[in-house]
Amino acid sequence: MALPPSDPDQLLRLADSHRAARDYLAAAAAYRQFVALRPENWSIIVQEGHCLKEAGRVAEALARYREAEVLAPKDADLQVQIGHALKILGRWRDAARAYARALSLQPGNEDARREAEATAEWMAGPEIEAADRAALGDDADILPAEEDEAAVRVVFDITDVLLYFNADRTPTGIQRVQIGIVTRALASPPSGMGVSLAIFDLRQRCWRPVDRAGFRRLCTLAASGSDPTDPEWVALRNAMRRRANAAPPLRFPRDALLVNLGNSWSMPDYFRALRIAQRESGLRYIPFVHDCVPLIVPEHCLMTLVQNYVRWFAPLGLHAHGILCNSENTRRDVQRLTEQLRPGLTPPAYVVRLDADPRALVPPGGDGGLAALRVLGEAEEFALFVATLESRKNHLMVFTAWLNLLRKHGPQAVPRLVCVGKLGWHADAAMSLLESSPELKRHVVLMPHVSDQELDALYDRCAFTVYNSHYEGWGLPITEALAHGKVVITPAHSALTEAGGDAALYFAPQSLPELTERLEQVILDPAFRAAQEAVVREKGRPRSWDAVKDEAMDAIAALAARPAQPAADRFTLEPGRYYSLRRQDSIELSLEPVLADMVREGPGWYPLDDWGVHCAAGLATLRLPLPEQEGGPAPLRLALEMQAPRMAMEVLLRIRLPDAAPLLFSVPLAAEEAATCLFDLPATAARVLEVEIDSGEGLPALQHGEARRLGLGLRGFMLCRLDDHMSRLAFLESRSFTSVNAE
Structure with missing residues (x-):
């Protein structure tokens, strides 16, 4: 029986009951009747819009939201809902503007902030386009792979680097590897190889070409500064994002190689998009496996990371044409874990050692390293520990050793420990020890944001380095320290012995007494340290990044000679x-x-x-x-x-x-x-x-x-x-x- 039009309370109860029963069209009709009696109640107009949207009538829902907007022009949540409706309708730029308006109305609105950040690259207009052209310059260098006449076409997937740059500027280990190899492959591609760049579009699940010249400039800026809000950095980064998102989907040439030197385990449907490309063009996928840490020591990783890594690693053997690994240790781990899934599943694997001189990645000139050194005394002796502050790097053990040394030998005899790296996960125990011990806190310096120039200066000035970890695929800070002629103290396990070779000083894994003994030798015995530094100069010489690039490209060329086998056929x-x-x-x-x-x-x-x-x-x-x-x-x-x-x-x-x-x-x-x-x-x-x-x-x-x-x-x-x-x-x-x- 229809309700009388004069009973708004009953109409509202009826609408709510229809909505609870998921009869959204009936609920929308009842809300509409209520609004006819209470036209100033804009929140019920919004409720009607929600029901219409749930029923699939998104254009009608947007019209109701716009009606409510007239009555509540400064409500941030309403702008978020308008943005959602516009997004469903495919009006991407209008949706981005609605989210940006919501954030400007209420900067503390978490939904508005998340959506505004996620859709910033959809914004467009004459002013933005002019700013992007100014940031990118006139030397845009997108080389569509289909126009490349080289015999072997290599497309580097740099999604990981560009996603990392959305929030951070100072690269960590995996980003450094990609920058080192990719920038040199772009500058000097091997004969017969065409090299281009691509980013994986998480929305449309396809790849889009990336401006090569812009990427090289972005990497240079990343090395020369650490401020993620620097206008020059922000302008170039955002311009590259917008240009890549506006580019048409990349059509891979026949039998091209998609080489991903970074992380793709956090990208939904990456492998499904890969299978489509494999069927269309015979595309061959070559990932770089940096480590199997989430599978070997999951207790030192976030649960979501372990789950994502499992979802990525399990199908790897069915999708990869071949694999690059950073060490023999990682190659063995990959083979062992893949063979557990199915015998014979491991793709061909090549080792590309990461023993490259990091100084080649540091732009010359300027005083970029002085900022970090100003924290320290002009002639102060200090030790350096470069690692994300997380449980896997076991700062707790190093902090405990330092505290023992301070209490045994006194603060005058023990140098300060400079820890370079952002705060990661499961670091509570180490931070608790640091905060609860005033004498230790005075002797430990945390530097979470350090540019490559600053890090280079810290390596030059430090007395020696420590690198601790429960497990590693390589250990890039060991290579960095040896390149600067510095003594490295590190545990003898996993790939750390490959990174340190005969030049590092080792201690038994997780042995606090042996770590403390090694520290005492280096700190208290100048002759011992000098002798070890001579060993480093003789046996710790790194290769050039060009040599590492050549080794990687040789492995890729060897894999290119193998016929493609689509994952779906395996x-x-x-x-x-x-x-x-x-x-x-x-x-x-x-x-x-x-x-x-x-x-x-x-x-x-x-x-x-x-x-x-x-x-x-x-x-x-x-x-x-x-x-x-x-x-x-x-x-x-x-x-x-x-x-x-x-x-x-x-x-x-x-x-x-x-x-x-x-x-x-x-x-x-x-x-x-x-x-x-x-x-x-x-x-x-x-x-x-x-x-x-x-x-x-x-x-x-x-x-x-x-x-x-x-x-x-x-x-x-x-x-x-x-x-x-x-x-x-x-x-x-x-x-x-x-x-x-x-x-």
Whole structure:
């Protein structure tokens, strides 16, 4: 029964109840009736807009938000909602402006800040474009790979560096390696090789070309200063981001090599985008594995880092054409862990040692190193420890050794310890010791923000260096110290013995007495230190970055000679096994979630979620590789666990068999309905089964900060022979009952 128009309270209660029941159109209608009686109540107009947006009527929702904006022009949260609606509608620049306005109205609004920062590169206009041209100059150098006539085309993926520069300016170890190799490869590419740069677009899941000249200038600025708010730095960095985002997607030349010298384990759907490029162009992927720390000492890493690393490492053997490693120790770790997943899965691996002279990366001139030295006395002797302040670097042990030395020998005999590095995770114990001990605190200097020029000056002036760690893939600060002729004290484990060679001073891992003894030798015995410095000068000579670049490019050239093998052709599914399509947050390596993820073919998918995965509106394809069937081909059964979005839809499925006509199925689903559908298929000798899913126009929505048009959701699948009754029964039992195992 319709409510009388004069009863706003009942209208509001009715609207709220409809909304709680997720009947969003009914809720929007009731809110609309309420607003007709209370037109000044702009917050209810916003509620109506929310319901319209949830129902997929985003343009109508935006119109309601605009009506509310007239009544509340200075409400930051409303501007955020306007930005969300504009983002869903694909009006990227307008969305960015709305988020920027929200932040200006309420600088402390966390949602506004996050969205404004994430969409800053979408802003455009004559003033911004003019500023970008001024920052980038007239020597823009984007070399599209398809125009490069070189025999071997190498595209360096520098996403990791540019993402790092969004928040920081002073590079850490992995960024230094990329800068050292890439800038020299750009300046002097090997004969027959064309070198270009690309960034992975996390929104569109494609690669875009990057201005090579701008990147070289950005690296020079990163080395010459540490202020991330410097106008010259900010202007160039932002101009490069905007130019890359405005560039068309990169079309890789046939059989090109995508070389990623940094980190891609935090990028959702990186491998799925890679598989698309591999199918289109034969692209070959070569990552650089710097270490396997999250798998070997996970207790010293953030849980999210371990989970992300597991999701990246587990599929590596199926996707990588070859691997570069920084040490023999890392190569052994990669092989051991990959072979645990499946024997023979390890791709060809080449070692590129990182024993390069860091001084070549430091721009000459200026007084960039003086700022750090002003903290210290003009003739003061000090020791240097360069590492992120986190539990893996075990500052606690070094601080404890320093405190013992101070109490045993007195502050006059013990030099101050200068710690260069930002505060990381799990450093509470070390910081607690430092804060609770006044004598130690007076003798330890923390320098979290140091430019390359300042670091170079600190290495030159220090008496010796310490580098402690629970595990390392290489140990770049050891190389840096030896290049400056300085004694290094470090534990004898992992790749640290490769980095230090015969030039470093070692102590037994985690042995506080041995560390203390080594420190006493270097601090209290000048003759011993002088003799060790002579050893460093003789045996610790680093190579040039050009030599490291040449070794890397030689390895890439060797891998380029190998034929491509697409990842999708390297695996088959196990009949009768249930494959979940939800995002796996495990810290244990497993190939099963990798195989489940790899069946998603083409661009018609969104990233895996914690419940399953959404198809995009329109077409999405499952590519199910079949093993050879014992006893010959037999009829098959496919089980798909489906989940409709918040709208009713009729899903069309087209199952393609190479040796038969396509099979067509229509599945009607109510809003948010979950259904397990069984499809019986004829016998086939085909090695691949393709399931094409047509979700129609889908539901417009904003998920995880991304504008999406949601199609069918899938939770998992199972494929078996029709006569495999045990697999069919096991699947039904797993869907219907909870198994309880004895302890």
